[in-house]
Amino acid sequence: MAVISQIALHVFKESVRDKVLYNLVLFAVLLISASYLIGQLTAGQEVKIIKDLGLGATQMFGLLIAVFIGIGLVSKEVERRSIYSLLAKPVRRHELILGKYAGLVLTLAVNILVMAAAMYAVLGYMSWVESEEYRQSWEAPATDPALLLAIFLIFAQLMLVTAIALFFSTFSSPILSAVLTFGLFAIGHFNTDLRNFENVVDSRAAAYLARALYYLLPNLEPFDVSAAVVHGQPVSLGYVVLTTGYAAAYIGALLLAACFIFSRRDFK
């Protein structure tokens, strides 16, 4: 456990010194802040626009951080041969994978907190400058705590994406890992279509294949509750727990597979 936390802290330290990360976070915060101006262009919809843009930016930039740092975590160590000195230390290979994963999740958590804080700051300002009557017209309060649920599910989704990126990076190049991870992210958002595939095709084999893929590939659509939260619709705690459980199971399976592959690899 001590080794895993040492590696995780190292990943965090390396990431926070990465210029790419600063650029991404800075850009996200700028975009969230700019959502205030964009909101002004729409009569009566400012708060919704700010929430939509804020959550969208958090997801989008979180995804870029998860993928671009995630794919390099292991493959960069192998490519640059820094893995040689690391694995000669009393570090088991699965500890390296788990430490790397934990480190990136920590980095991601801090970044999402920064982006969430920026969004709440803009929303808080909106709430402060507008009159009481005007505020009553909003579907949900500006600084709605339910936003935190949406942010939490974005985080859970990004943890899953990070595990996918890490999994691919244990056996393929950074570019291929990035392509595959973005591919799975896109598929994950259209996964529900696979379940309904039998309604559009007659072939039984194709329907079974689609159903198998539906269960095998990650389903990321349930993690997106932004629309409901922005429109003030309730998201039940049970739903959040179930979706988080799904993420945990999928992440567990991916990390297990990553550890399995990585433990058998030759570092030529």
Add this chain to the structure above:
Amino acid sequence: MSVYAIRLHTLTKDYTAGFWRPRPIRALDGVSLDVETGEVLGFLGPNGAGKTTTLKLLMQLIYPTSGYAEILGRPAGDVAARRRLGYLPELPYFYDNLTAEELLVYFGGLFGLSAADARNRSAMLLDRVGLGAERRRQLRKYSKGMLQRVGIAQALVNDPEVVFLDEPMSGLDPVGRRDTRELIGELRDEGRTVFFSSHILSDAETLCSRVAILVKGRLVATGRLADLAFEIQGWELVVTGANTEALTALGLDDVTTVADGRVVINLPVDRAPGQLLPELGRHGFSVVSLTPRHESLETFFMRLVEQPTRTGS
């Protein structure tokens, strides 16, 4: 405690090459070798002989096709054994965004050192490899030679009993090579077992109690360098006060003038310097140095490949 710090038993490694029709390529072929505790072993061989493969097998960065390796009585890759060893990879590379001190503190932490202990240890080691003043500089700004020194420092962070150094002299300038030689000497004097690979014979000459020579994945010779009978192929004689006519008169034609009026004379093996030196003295030359020109490791290897495996005393 086992008298052997390192044991290799018929260690073999095949790589596969080719995508459509993969065929095995034998990188290491049944290498057996025992290294005693406290010994400095030079693991020599030309490029591509399998030295790095052997070291990677010992670190379990790759898995053997057959055979096994033991370090301190435990199988290679065992975490308890790794606590007691240090390893410098060939052309080491670390993390760009960390400073040398942070790297050593990180690696120290992996050995269970507290942050304070790891910092003290890193300061001491970076001083020892001559990087004390640069320890707070990010590694991206380090030269190749400086990275090599950091590599040596990180290999010693846990005060190891056995130290593996893969081409420790590569990338170093003459001062760096001398420092590294001295450092290996110190490690030997401290009673540590040192296993270092090199393709340069002179690296091993001054340091090793024993050498093992690897050619094309096979161990072709082990023993003391002196016993391995490297053939003398001639002599390199450096003199001053030379005038070319006198040298020609003495029948010396392979002559090169270098700086400060010094002349390098290459003597063939059949021209014994013992007889020539008094003659040179009579012509007013003074001798600066006389060095035997051994056959190169490569030539030695080539000769060995054509002979059965041999072992020095």
